[in-house]
Amino acid sequence: xxxxxxxxxxxxxxxxxxxxxxxxxxxxxxxxxxxxxxxxxxxxxxxxxxxxxxxxxxxxxxxxxxxxxxxxxxxxxxxxxxxxxxxxxxxxxxxxxxxxxxxxxxxxxxxxxxxxxxxxxxxxxxxxxxxxxxxxxxxxxxxxxxxxxxxxxxxxxxxxxxxxxxxxxxxxxxxxxxxxxxxxxxxxxxxxxxxxxxxxxxxxxxxxxxxxxxxxxxxxxxxxxxxxxx
Amino acid sequence: xxxxxxxxxxxxxxxxxxxxxxxxxxxxxxxxxxxxxxxxxxxxxxxxxxxxxxxxxxxxxxxxxxxxxxxxxxxxxxxxxxxxxxxxxxxxxxxxxxxxxxxxxxxxxxxxxxxxxxxxxxxxxxxxxxxxxxxxxxxxxxxxxxxxxxxxxxxxxxxxxxxxxxxxxxxxxxxxxxxxxxxxxxxxxxxxxxxxxxxxxxxxxxxxxxxxxxxxxxxxxxxxxxxxxxxxxxxxxxxxxxxxxxxxxxxxxxxxxxxxxxxxxxxxxxxxxxxxxxxxxxxxxxxxxxxxxxxxxxxxxxxxxxxxxxxxxxxxxxxxxxxxxxxxxxxxxxxxxxxxxxxxxxxxxxxxxxxxxxxxxxxxxx
Numbered sequence: 001x002x003x004x005x006x007x008x009x010x011x012x013x014x015x016x017x018x019x020x021x022x023x024x025x026x027x028x029x030x031x032x033x034x035x036x037x038x039x040x041x042x043x044x045x046x047x048x049x050x051x052x053x054x055x056x057x058x059x060x061x062x063x064x065x066x067x068x069x070x071x072x073x074x075x076x077x078x079x080x081x082x083x084x085x086x087x088x089x090x091x092x093x094x095x096x097x098x099x100x101x102x103x104x105x106x107x108x109x110x111x112x113x114x115x116x117x118x119x120x121x122x123x124x125x126x127x128x129x130x131x132x133x134x135x136x137x138x139x140x141x142x143x144x145x146x147x148x149x150x151x152x153x154x155x156x157x158x159x160x161x162x163x164x165x166x167x168x169x170x171x172x173x174x175x176x177x178x179x180x181x182x183x184x185x186x187x188x189x190x191x192x193x194x195x196x197x198x199x200x201x202x203x204x205x206x207x208x209x210x211x212x213x214x215x216x217x218x219x220x221x222x223x224x225x226x227x228x229x230x
Numbered sequence: 231x232x233x234x235x236x237x238x239x240x241x242x243x244x245x246x247x248x249x250x251x252x253x254x255x256x257x258x259x260x261x262x263x264x265x266x267x268x269x270x271x272x273x274x275x276x277x278x279x280x281x282x283x284x285x286x287x288x289x290x291x292x293x294x295x296x297x298x299x300x301x302x303x304x305x306x307x308x309x310x311x312x313x314x315x316x317x318x319x320x321x322x323x324x325x326x327x328x329x330x331x332x333x334x335x336x337x338x339x340x341x342x343x344x345x346x347x348x349x350x351x352x353x354x355x356x357x358x359x360x361x362x363x364x365x366x367x368x369x370x371x372x373x374x375x376x377x378x379x380x381x382x383x384x385x386x387x388x389x390x391x392x393x394x395x396x397x398x399x400x401x402x403x404x405x406x407x408x409x410x411x412x413x414x415x416x417x418x419x420x421x422x423x424x425x426x427x428x429x430x431x432x433x434x435x436x437x438x439x440x441x442x443x444x445x446x447x448x449x450x451x452x453x454x455x456x457x458x459x460x461x462x463x464x465x466x467x468x469x470x471x472x473x474x475x476x477x478x479x480x481x482x483x484x485x486x487x488x489x490x491x492x493x494x495x496x497x498x499x500x501x502x503x504x505x506x507x508x509x510x511x512x513x514x515x516x517x518x519x520x521x522x523x524x525x526x527x528x529x530x531x532x533x534x535x536x537x538x539x540x541x542x543x544x545x546x547x548x549x550x551x552x553x554x555x556x557x558x559x560x561x562x563x564x565x566x567x568x569x570x571x572x573x574x575x576x577x578x579x580x581x582x583x584x585x586x587x588x589x590x591x592x593x594x595x596x
Contacts, residue, residue, distance in 0.1 A: 121317070123313060123315065123317045124317055124319060124320075126278050126304075126317075127311065127313060127317040127319075128319070128330070129277075129278065129303075129304040129305050130276050130277070130278065130304050130305070130307070130309060130310070130311040130377075130380075131305075131310075131330050131331035131334060131376065131377075131380050132305045132306075132331055132334030132335055132336075132380060133305055133330075133334060134305050137334070142319060145321045146320070146321055
């Protein structure tokens with residue numbers, strides 16, 4: 001890799017991978033809970049919740065970044081409180097980039113997990129119940145393992161989508177080398193400098209490679225999900 | 231180990247109103263047409279359906295009493311359920327499926343019971359397999375074993391054979407018979423097949439449009455005159471408990487029952503074996519005088535108890551001592567013979583079906 005990428009470039013690559021990993025794994029419990037809620041329950045306002053979860057798919061990422069900046073800025077309602085009480089700061093930090101990526105890729109995870117939950121025969125959990133399994137036992141030993149391929153598909157899809165996030169990150173946490181300059185931001189930066197096309201091309205090829213790897217993994221996970229439930 | 235069930239519930243346009251008891255260990259058939267409410271009753275006993283009003287007692291423990299606001303959730307009812315579609319956990323091996331309920335049971339059956347159930351159901355060779363590698367009949371057997379190992383105080387079988395073809399069904403029935411004869415727990419067997427009921431059940435509860443309309447021992451109900459009208463089908467015939475008393479040199483086996491003796495083609499069962507016999511209603515001819523010089527091996531003397539005519543057919547209930555038989559003849563014959571309650575007749579039994587223990591010996595361990 002050293003022969004192909006310069007140190008700042010590999011830094012951007014590693015940062016992208018770290019931010020995406022933290023984003024998708026951090027969002028996973030919430031995505032699973034949301035998917036469970038949407039797949040298994042009925043409540044007033046469900047359509048609204050469903051819509052809200054999917055809003056990041058259609059909203060301009062820049063708008064999401066802007067809203068996050070308002071909410072989590074050091075003088076924002078959430079950001080101020082977090083900084084004063086817990087010493088946590090999202091703005092201009094790689095954790096903020098992870099937060100933005102998590103929100104934007106949340107619908108991918110919820111969708112994949114929800115589909116796999118809906119494919120599980122509800123009779124199986126009823127059978128487990130008559131065999132003495134209480135709710136968390138059924139969740140851990142029946143629902144979760146059967147939803148695992150869907151969870152994997154959601155993680156991989158969200159991870160791949162997160163690697164490409166640009167607008168929300170640059171708006172919310174800016175473009176700080178080594179802190180928030182992910183692959184897409186590095187490409188953008190390279191294009192701003194005269195003669196940066198070669199670097200932009202290398203980083204773009206790297207992005208294409210990563211995207212292919214993760215989309216293949218996602219497809220394999222989905223195939224496995226279909227086979228288990230067949 | 232008795233079970234009492236009393237339920238009332240109204241769905242849109244359908245009312246459930248049933249009262250029955252499982253008086254003893256053994257198979258009680260919940261018999262009725264599709265849509266009569268059988269599965270709902272079973273779900274209420276298992277606890278997966280909560281009726282508006284009712285009381286359910288399993289082995290002396292109240293698991294539901296709406297008047298006292300008692301509702302024991304399914305996971306603590308100790309009601310083993312076998313579903314029509316088996317519902318094996320697809321991500322677990324057959325062994326893990328079998329042990330799912332056992333691991334969670336309290337009190338747990340001793341581990342020797344695991345091997346006994348595996349042997350009883352012939353599952354030895356299947357243990358490492360995944361459910362998707364099993365045939366329909368194998369799935370049913372695993373589901374049965376899984377429920378048995380959860381230390382249930384009642385076994386609920388919701389049409390466990392309905393999803394199987396005739397061939398598979400005849401493979402499973404012997405296992406169910408063996409279970410009936412060896413397991414000492416009450417079993418509620420949901421079925422819409424009178425043949426299955428006649429073969430397996432000790433007692434019957436007939437459900438019609440959400441109501442329990444008839445209940446009693448299989449011997450009484452199947453030879454009763456109410457059932458054909460309620461079931462809208464011809465009588466299936468008598469079920470008779472008999473014992474092997476002798477094997478004669480002429481190739482026949484004598485089977486004694488309460489009220490007479492029947493002869494069948496030689497059986498392999500030793501003298502003293504208890505068997506269940508079935509005599510179909512259309513396999514009986516009636517005569518006013520003892521017939522002589524006929525090929526039938528079985529002629530039983532009895533009395534007419536009651537007659538029910540429906541159209542061109544007449545169902546005649548007979549008593550041979552305390553044992554009841556039922557014959558289906560034409561109304562014309564009934565009139566010609568001037569059959570009436572109390573009249574002595576001879577029943578010429580053309581064929582006898584032998585069920586159980588004999589069938590046990592031929593169980594394949596696949």
